[in-house]
Amino acid sequence: MHVPDGFINAPVSAAAGIAAAGAVAVSLRGARRELGGVSGAAESGGERTAPLAGLVAAFIFAVQMLNFPVAAGTSGHLLGGALAAILVGPFTGVLCVSVVLLMQGLLFADGGLTALGVNICVMAVVTTVVAYAIFRGLVKILPRGRRSVTAAAFTAALVSVPAAAAAFTLIYAVGGTTDVPLGKVATAMIGVHVLIGIGEAAITALTVGAVIAVRPDLVHGARGLTAPLKLRVGGELIDANTTPPAAPAPAAATARSHRKLWAVGLAASVVLAGFVSFYASTNPDGLEKVAHDKGFDKGEKEHAAADSPLADYGVKDITNTRLSGGLAGVIGVGVTVVAGSAVFWAVRRRRAGDGGPASTATDGVAASATPAGEPAATPAATEPAENA
Template identity: 50%
Template sequence: MHVPDGFLDLTTSVATGVASAAVVAVALRRAREEVAESTAAAPMAGLVAAFVFAVQMLNFPVGVGTSGHLMGGALAAVLVGPWTGLLAVTVVVVLQALLFADGGITALGTNVLLIAVVTVAVGYAVARGVMALLPKRPASAVPAAAVGALVSVPATSLVFVLLYAVGGAAPLDLGQLTAFMLTWHVAIGAGEAVITALTVGAVVATRPDLVRLVRRYRTSLVVTGADGTSREVVAGASEGPVTAGVRRIGLGWVAGALGVIVVLAGLVSSVASANPDGLEYVAERLGFLDAAEDSVVAGSPVGDYAVLGIDNPVLATGLAGLLGVVVVLAVMLLVARLAAGRRSGPRPRTAESERV
C-alpha cells in the first residue's frame, strides 16, 4: 500500500509527514530499552528490517487482476518489539522511496504512517491481546502474530480512507472507497497472516528467546549453553522489558537468516506477481489512479527495483533486491545502535544474558 504522490493534497501530506516524524522521534527514545536489553537485539533488528524489505518485493496474487505484499508491522513488532519494529519498517519505507521510487516523496510521511505506524500499533496490540488469552508458551506467539497481522492490514486501509476523506485528489463516494479497500485488504491481510505465522513459527522453532513477544510473558524456554547442554528456564514477566533467557545469536543462525533473505530478494523476487497492488487496483477501478504523479526519483539507477543498463529483468531485479538488502541492513544497524546509545544508565544484565 505504497501511496504515490498526488493521491492526497499537499496539506494532508505535510500533516502526515509531521505526525510520522513525531512518532519516529518518540520511537527512537522508546526503542532504547528494547535494543539495549541484550546485544542480540541490534543484529536481530537489522535482520528483521532486511527480511521485511525482501518480502515486500514478493507481491502475491489476490483474486483476479490484483496482488498484495507484506507490510510487516505486526511481524517486526512481535519479533523485536513495537518501537524497534516501527523503526525497522520506517527504514524500509524511507529507503524504498528514496532509492527505488516505491511510494511518493511528498507521500513519504503518509506511507510511514500507514505502513509503519498503523500496522505496528494495531498488529502488536492485537497480538498482545491474543497472546494474553493463550497458554503462556512460545508457540502461542505464532497464532497471536498471525491474528495481529490479519487485522493490521484492513485497519491500515481504513486509515487511508480517512486520509482520503480529508485531502483526497478527486471526489469519491467514501462508502464505495471503504468497501473496495476493505474487501481487497482483508484478502491481502490473510496473505500477510500466513507469511507472518510462517516467519514467527520458524524463529520460535529455532530461537524462541529472540522473539520479544514471547519474553513479555512467563514462558518456558530451552537455553543451550556453550558446552552443548540444554536446560529449561523461565523467561519473561507480565510487564516490562525482559532479558532472561536471551543468549548469543550465533553466526550460524545469522548466516541462515541472511541466506533466506538473499534468496528471497535475489531470486524469488523475479517471479513476484506483476498485477497492481490493492491500493492501485482500487484507484484504477474508482477512477483516481490518474491523480498519481511520478516520483522525483523515478530516474534512480535502481528505480522500480531494476538496475539501469541491465536488460535481463531477472538479473536486474535480483541485483536491485540484493542492493536493497545490504543498504537496509546497514542503515537499520546504525539506527539500532543509535537508539541503544541514547539510553541513560547501565544496560540491564541477567545471569542468562550473553553477548553476541
C-alpha cells in the first residue's frame, strides 16, 4: 500500500507530513517508557525491547518483500503495524514501521518521498493504533493463555489492514489529484484489503505465536497476563500467596537465550529477503491494482530516488535477476536493522540521560508477566487452578 508521489496533492501531503512528524514525536516519547521506562515508570522487560525492536523492523522489511496473491491479478504484502505493536509496544511499533518506510523510500524508491507522511500515517500510525486497541480489548475478555494472545493478534491484524485502506480513501477524498468517484475507490480499496488482511493476520499470528512459545517475556502484548495460582478453600477460590516465587534464570543463560532468538530472527529475515523473495508474486499490490482499474494512477510522478543503486529492489549493474534481488534484500535487512537499532538505543540512552531508572525486571517469564505488587507465579500458575 505504498503511496507514490503524485496521488495526493502538495497541501494535503504537507499536512500529512506534519501529522506524521507529530505522531513520530509522540511515539519517541512513548517508546522511552516501552524501552525501559521514565521517571520511575519502568515497564517490565523494557531493557530487552530495544534490540528486539531493531530486529522487528528488519523482519517487517523482509516480509514486505513477499507479495502473496489474493485475487486474480492482485497481490498483497504485510503492513506490519499489528505485528510490531504486539511484539514491542504501540509507540515503538509506530517507529519500527516508520523506519522501514523511510528506508524503502530513500533506498529502494518504494513509496513516494513527498508521500512519506501519508504512508507513515496510513501504514504505521493507523495500523498500529487500530490493531493494538483491538488486541488489548480482546485479551481482557478472552481466557488468559497463549492461544488467546495468538487469536487476538490474528483478529487485530485482520482489521488493521482494511482500516488503513479506509484511511487512505479519506486522505484521497481530500487531496486526490484525479477526479474519481469516491464510492468506487472506497469499495475497491476496502474490499481487496480485507483479503490482504487475512494474509496479514496469518503472518502476524504465526510470528507472535512462535515468539511467545519460546520467549513470552519478550512479547509486549502478553505482559501482565499471567494469573496468580488459585486454591479452593471452603468452596471458594483464593490467591495462593504462600506459593514460593519461581527462581530467576541466571543472567548469563538469559542473555544467551536472548542473543539466540535475535540471531535466529535476523537469519530468518535474511533468508526471506535474500532467497524467498524471488518467489513472491509479481502482480501489483492492492493499491496499485485499484489505482490502475479506477484510473487515479494517472497522477503518479517519477520517484525522486528512481536512480538509486537499489531502486525497485535490485542492485544496479547486476544482470542476474535472482542475484540482484536477493542481494538488495539482504542489504535492506542489514540497513534496516542497523538504523532501527540505532534509533531505539538512542531513545534508551536519552531516557538514561534524563535520569529515568532503567528497568530492573527479571528476564524470566514470571517476572515479566506478573503485575507490580503481586508475587511472581510459578510455571504451574499460568492458568487458575480449579482444585487444590
